[in-house]
Amino acid sequence: MADDTVVGSAATSTTRAMFDYAPAPESRSVVDIASSYGLFIDGEFTDPVDGRSFKTISPASEEVLAEVSEASERDVDLAVRAARNAHTKVWSKMSGRERSKYLFRIARIIQERSRELAVLESLDNGKPIRESRDVDVPLVAAYFFYYAGWADKLQYAGFGPDPRPLGVAGQVIPWNFPLLMLAWKIAPALAAGNTVVLKPAETTPLTSLLFAEICQQADLPPGVVNIVTGAGETGRAVVAHPDVDKVAFTGSTDVGRSIAQTVAGTTKSVTLELGGKAANIVFDDAPVDQAVEGIVNGIFFNQGHVCCAGSRLLVQESVAQDVLDRLKRRMATLRLGDPLDKNTDIGAINSAEQLAKIRSLSDVGEAEGAGRWSPACDLPQHGFWFPPTIFTGVSQAHRIAREEIFGPVLSVITFRTPAEAVEKANNTPFGLSAGVWTDKGSRILWMADRLRAGVVWANTFNKFDPTSPFGGYKESGYGREGGRHGLEAYLAK
Amino acid sequence: MPSSGERIEVRKTYKLYIGGAFPRSESGRSYEVHDSKGRFLANAAQASRKDARDADVAARKAFGGWSAKTAYNRGQVVYRVAELLEGRRIQFVDEVQRGEGLSRRQAERVVDLSVDRLVWYAGWADKVAQVVGSANPVAGPYFNFSLPEPTGAVAMVAPEDSSLLGLVSVLAPAVVTGNTVVVVTSYSRPLPAITLSEVLATSDVPGGVVNMLTGSAAEIAPWLASHMDVNAIDLTGVEDAELARALEESAAQNLKRVRRPGPVDWAAEPGIDRLASFLETKTVWHPIGI
Numbered sequence: 001m002a003d004d005t006v007v008g009s010a011a012t013s014t015t016r017a018m019f020d021y022a023p024a025p026e027s028r029s030v031v032d033i034a035s036s037y038g039l040f041i042d043g044e045f046t047d048p049v050d051g052r053s054f055k056t057i058s059p060a061s062e063e064v065l066a067e068v069s070e071a072s073e074r075d076v077d078l079a080v081r082a083a084r085n086a087h088t089k090v091w092s093k094m095s096g097r098e099r100s101k102y103l104f105r106i107a108r109i110i111q112e113r114s115r116e117l118a119v120l121e122s123l124d125n126g127k128p129i130r131e132s133r134d135v136d137v138p139l140v141a142a143y144f145f146y147y148a149g150w151a152d153k154l155q156y157a158g159f160g161p162d163p164r165p166l167g168v169a170g171q172v173i174p175w176n177f178p179l180l181m182l183a184w185k186i187a188p189a190l191a192a193g194n195t196v197v198l199k200p201a202e203t204t205p206l207t208s209l210l211f212a213e214i215c216q217q218a219d220l221p222p223g224v225v226n227i228v229t230g231a232g233e234t235g236r237a238v239v240a241h242p243d244v245d246k247v248a249f250t251g252s253t254d255v256g257r258s259i260a261q262t263v264a265g266t267t268k269s270v271t272l273e274l275g276g277k278a279a280n281i282v283f284d285d286a287p288v289d290q291a292v293e294g295i296v297n298g299i300f301f302n303q304g305h306v307c308c309a310g311s312r313l314l315v316q317e318s319v320a321q322d323v324l325d326r327l328k329r330r331m332a333t334l335r336l337g338d339p340l341d342k343n344t345d346i347g348a349i350n351s352a353e354q355l356a357k358i359r360s361l362s363d364v365g366e367a368e369g370a371g372r373w374s375p376a377c378d379l380p381q382h383g384f385w386f387p388p389t390i391f392t393g394v395s396q397a398h399r400i401a402r403e404e405i406f407g408p409v410l411s412v413i414t415f416r417t418p419a420e421a422v423e424k425a426n427n428t429p430f431g432l433s434a435g436v437w438t439d440k441g442s443r444i445l446w447m448a449d450r451l452r453a454g455v456v457w458a459n460t461f462n463k464f465d466p467t468s469p470f471g472g473y474k475e476s477g478y479g480r481e482g483g484r485h486g487l488e489a490y491l492a493k
Numbered sequence: 494m495p496s497s498g499e500r501i502e503v504r505k506t507y508k509l510y511i512g513g514a515f516p517r518s519e520s521g522r523s524y525e526v527h528d529s530k531g532r533f534l535a536n537a538a539q540a541s542r543k544d545a546r547d548a549d550v551a552a553r554k555a556f557g558g559w560s561a562k563t564a565y566n567r568g569q570v571v572y573r574v575a576e577l578l579e580g581r582r583i584q585f586v587d588e589v590q591r592g593e594g595l596s597r598r599q600a601e602r603v604v605d606l607s608v609d610r611l612v613w614y615a616g617w618a619d620k621v622a623q624v625v626g627s628a629n630p631v632a633g634p635y636f637n638f639s640l641p642e643p644t645g646a647v648a649m650v651a652p653e654d655s656s657l658l659g660l661v662s663v664l665a666p667a668v669v670t671g672n673t674v675v676v677v678t679s680y681s682r683p684l685p686a687i688t689l690s691e692v693l694a695t696s697d698v699p700g701g702v703v704n705m706l707t708g709s710a711a712e713i714a715p716w717l718a719s720h721m722d723v724n725a726i727d728l729t730g731v732e733d734a735e736l737a738r739a740l741e742e743s744a745a746q747n748l749k750r751v752r753r754p755g756p757v758d759w760a761a762e763p764g765i766d767r768l769a770s771f772l773e774t775k776t777v778w779h780p781i782g783i
Contacts, residue, residue, distance in 0.1 A: 145568065146620075445781040466565075
């Protein structure tokens with residue numbers, strides 16, 4: 001628990017964590033945060049044209065970390081020009097083999113600076129260091145490593161004998177996995193020979209700016225990667241810029257819809273990776289303890305700020321009580337607090353705005369009649385926090401069963417037959433992911449055939465790998481990121 | 494005789510590379526290596542039948558661990574070899590130049606191509622399954638997919654002329670896909686192979702994954718071709734057609750996969766042919782149903 005937790009309350013609670021841990025904070029000294037940052041355009045950090053800026057804070061303490069430039073339409077235009085220039089004069093002319101070596105360099109630098117990146121990510125985003133260190137950053141390096149290897153093998157990827165890049169890619173990414181989403185966007189784009197203008201989320205710009213330094217360190221030609229920080233307006237400018245050939249967006253379904261409208265009638269290619277309301281389906285023959293771990297990982301990983309989070313638990317009626325009892329026992333051992341503490345399981349909610357949204361939807365859940373439960377959990381006094389929460393007795397009609405909460409909130413729904421599980425799982429406008437827990441292989445595949453979702457995890461959840469395509473059905477978006485399939489979005493048809 | 498005061502250079506007798514160690518040949522033999530102009534370069538161990546058998550034992554022992562590593566990990570390990578090769582660039586340029594009688598610039602180009610070739614193959618580790626594997630839409634309630642797996646212990650006769658680029662080009666595709674290898678190096682130009690062994694010994698490639706035998710292919714290859722615990726043989730470096738035929742014939746005894754010799758332009762883009770040479774395809778069926 002964080003330092004400012006009320007001391008001694010553990011003794012008064014019966015469902016508190018079984019063990020007290022001594023604080024084990026990761027040192028911040030590994031990372032140097034500048035007091036202010038410019039935009040990264042044409043290989044240099046530059047001041048924005050109209051000099052506007054905003055602050056980025058640590059959601060765990062509300063401490064201001066740095067002042068970050070806000071890119072206007074004119075700055076975005078400069079960035080797109082730089083990207084176009086670099087594409088025409090350098091990057092599209094370079095052999096795949098040489099592009100490949102730049103990407104390998106970047107992958108190696110990420111590996112070498114991994115601790116620094118992990119600490120900065122946890123500071124700016126609020127996610128536990130255990131996750132940024134063991135999941136986010138190793139995956140970031142792996143995605144660059146994987147796509148580095150594709151840069152000189154594009155003719156083998158199955159998209160024709162002479163694959164060509166699209167040109168300039170405008171990419172807008174969310175705050176839940178700031179650096180990992182950057183990797184998902186930039187690595188395949190560069191491998192395929194495109195140049196990019198990327199806008200990180202306004203609450204989590206710092207690792208993108210550190211990545212810009214890494215591009216300099218790797219001697220990446222200027223203009224190949226441009227980073228423009230800012231909020232919604234900046235993102236809109238990137239998407240709407242007439243000289244952007246390809247738009248890649250990860251974020252909410254609402255913004256995705258408006259991007260699809262913006263590009264209508266243009267020649268821009270688009271990929272959208274949007275929201276989800278994944279069903280995590282537990283059958284009566286599932287190994288229960290393993291399933292409980294999967295449920296916890298599915299919804300509480302990264303505070304539930306995961307588009308593919310298993311936010312609906314569909315549990316077979318015959319085992320529902322047993323699963324719930326064990327789930328509650330397990331939730332009582334989750335440790336919430338300082339993201340930089342190596343013992344922390346649940347970090348801070350990324351922003352006050354997101355916290356308000358989670359609170360409001362949770363209140364709606366209660367008002368609509370679902371049963372709310374959280375383990376006894378002291379929240380730190382500063383920063384943005386929400387305890388791990390489950391709702392039982394949730395019906396298909398409840399808003400907490402239909403809308404993406406994007407927080408550590410699980411809705412529990414029961415079913416009796418596999419067909420009913422499929423029916424309920426698919427009863428959503430989303431279709432990003434699903435989980436199936438059963439001992440029977442044939443049933444896994446029967447379910448996988450019927451689930452309208454882009455990723456189906458069986459007896460596991462929230463697994464990511466650079467070789468594995470990821471993306472949604474229905475209103476969870478279109479296009480795939482990762483794997484051989486991920487190249488398609490960055491190659492001309 | 495050197496004039497007084499001139500330093501006498503230390504002449505080295507190089508050893509074999511087996512199971513991650515550098516043993517002398519069991520036979521106690523060595524031979525002189527000369528440069529393209531006939532000047533003495535070094536002594537190299539002359540491998541025997543017993544050395545070949547030891548090397549195969551090491552390759553077999555290493556196969557389980559190496560083939561079980563994730564493709565991502567194997568890719569990283571091979572990429573690391575490329576990094577180390579780049580670090581020893583000057584030594585390799587020197588050896589290629591003297592051994593192959595090239596100009597400095599030509600030798601530099603050969604070494605650069607060799608490093609790039611390793612990087613190219615490193616990238617294939619976690620992609621080859623996506624290119625040669627498949628999900629098969631069988632007409633029935635079955636999930637059916639086909640995946641490549643490494644063949645096993647592979648014996649290779651490395652090119653006689655292209656002593657670094659040719660060697661790397663036959664070695665890397667077999668290793669990156671998860672095979673372990675016993676290589677009979679170029680007889681007349683073994684130094685790049687020996688230096689590559691030193692690179693491998695200090696890299697993350699586990700001992701036994703690559704084993705290098707300096708010596709005569711005509712003497713050693715028949716033992717490898719007839720060895721019942723070798724799964725495949727690459728005859729790329731066999732220049733004598735009669736010997737190649739004899740090796741292929743004895744390889745047939747346990748149905749080794751055989752890659753026949755033929756002219757190769759080592760500087761050209763290699764394609765995925767060599768990657769596929771030492772892969773088996775495994776197809777898995779699984780029923781679909783409640």
